[in-house]
Amino acid sequence: MKKIATLSVVILAMCISFVSCDSKREPGKIYMPDMAYSRAYETYAEKDSSVFTTDQSKKGGGKIYYDNNPALGTIKRGELFPYTLPNDSTGYKMSATVKNPIDSISVADLKEAGRLFNINCAICHGEKGAGNGPISTSGKIGGIANLTLDNYVKMADGTMFHSITYGKNNMGSYASQLDRKQRWMVIKYIRTLQPKPVEKTAPETVKTK
Numbered sequence: 001m002k003k004i005a006t007l008s009v010v011i012l013a014m015c016i017s018f019v020s021c022d023s024k025r026e027p028g029k030i031y032m033p034d035m036a037y038s039r040a041y042e043t044y045a046e047k048d049s050s051v052f053t054t055d056q057s058k059k060g061g062g063k064i065y066y067d068n069n070p071a072l073g074t075i076k077r078g079e080l081f082p083y084t085l086p087n088d089s090t091g092y093k094m095s096a097t098v099k100n101p102i103d104s105i106s107v108a109d110l111k112e113a114g115r116l117f118n119i120n121c122a123i124c125h126g127e128k129g130a131g132n133g134p135i136s137t138s139g140k141i142g143g144i145a146n147l148t149l150d151n152y153v154k155m156a157d158g159t160m161f162h163s164i165t166y167g168k169n170n171m172g173s174y175a176s177q178l179d180r181k182q183r184w185m186v187i188k189y190i191r192t193l194q195p196k197p198v199e200k201t202a203p204e205t206v207k208t209k
Helices: 002-020 089-097 107-120 157-166 180-193
Strands: none
Touching: 089 157, 107 180, 157 180
16 A cells, blocks of 8 residues: 555656656746736736736636736826826916926936926027027027016916927927926926016105105
């Protein structure tokens, strides 16, 4: 009886060995693929098409369904909340009520904002925001805004953000080039190029005896 049990164990061990080690180049058979392959969102990780599928209709067909999209309602770490105002006249008008979420900006972030401005904006608006960038002075495109003028000084940060996000007139959208935080940072930088609004003071009253 002991010999039969021992022989059974040896045969079973040999079977497991043969099944789990097909070749030196291939890994062994996976008993529980959910344990071997993470379902977590792993950036740049290669997905074995023989194990994973991104087609929801094939879910449960012997493959692990892997959804490459982030969960609904989530935002990436460090990203600001989505800008939800629509790209129409109503959204543009309402944008004036949107406050810049960046209350104060560090010297390093302001320097980075200046770099982003020079890369994305100075080509049209000029290094100092005066609307005299290379494209403007070439005469090929007109109507480029001089951001140092009074109407832009008085323009709300939210309205400026709306224009950068969706585009305005000849300017296209920069939402793909600059993330939300970068757009708000660039607006902070533009404010440093603009003259400070002149505060009106009440005229002095002359006292009469």
